Amino acid sequence: MKLITRDTDYAIRAISYIASTKKKMVSARDLVEVLKIPRPFLRKILQRLNRAGLLKSYKGQGGGFALEVPPQRISLMRLMNVFQGPFRLNECFFKKKRCPNLKRCRLKRRIERIERFIVKELKAIDMGCLLK
Amino acid sequence: MKLITRDTDYAIRAISYIASTKKKMVSARDLVEVLKIPRPFLRKILQRLNRAGLLKSYKGQGGGFALEVPPQRISLMRLMNVFQGPFRLNECFFKKKRCPNLKRCRLKRRIERIERFIVKELKAIDMGCLLK
């Protein structure tokens, strides 16, 4: 089981690099060099980050990407939402209108407790604190 | 993201039923009736539970399955290990010999913290406590 998928992982690396560099903007080409990530895949990720409002893109020669939001305001939870959708541990079996039996509700409560902890932790991790 | 896959879920239901019934043993046929689970899939699950030493099987007419271990000693963690393998949140990107950069180690530590919490919780949930 993976908490973080590869695209989220790559996004973390890309944002970390963009946040830490002195350059005004960074092109996909630069990022491929530095991060050793397959180029077309990285491009797709950057585009998603742009659409999500976390990066700002500049087209044309000399273009690239820059942060649209300070790294402190980009939590891991937020990134995961972009690439992995809303976080729910128990969506498949427990979200039905009624539990098939009572025991499972007990289970549901305990899983919700785990979920709350994870979400709290993920919100507390931001791209700023990963840089230090 | 799913914490619990469907076969683990079905296993929970099956064990709960077997633990709560008065019968000495329960056949796959009975369980299909009660739990409304596809028969061949359930059979496969029961066989795995047997191989894992959690159920004991009896072949031949009148045969079926009984608990091999008291329900209090079957934790959710243990069931998940049977059907979903060892639990590791960070296996893909962090288990490499060296982190590609230091920031990620920071991330790794925080994810390990989450993982420890989850494992502790999953071990604390057992089939006995779900029955009450």
Add this chain to the structure above:
DNA sequence: GACAAATGATACAGTTATGGTATCATTTAG
């Protein structure tokens, strides 16, 4: 012993998510 009812073993198949590729259009600096 024959038969029916049960499990054991195993191979196959459909669906979805993940992790990419490939292509073409559009924008822009020089």
Add this chain to the structure above:
DNA sequence: CTAAATGATACCATAACTGTATCATTTGTC
């Protein structure tokens, strides 16, 4: 005008999940 960048989109390969199907083996009952 051209080269270098992003935007949009369609496609593809693999693995995991969720089953299905089949045949062999065991065992209680007649």
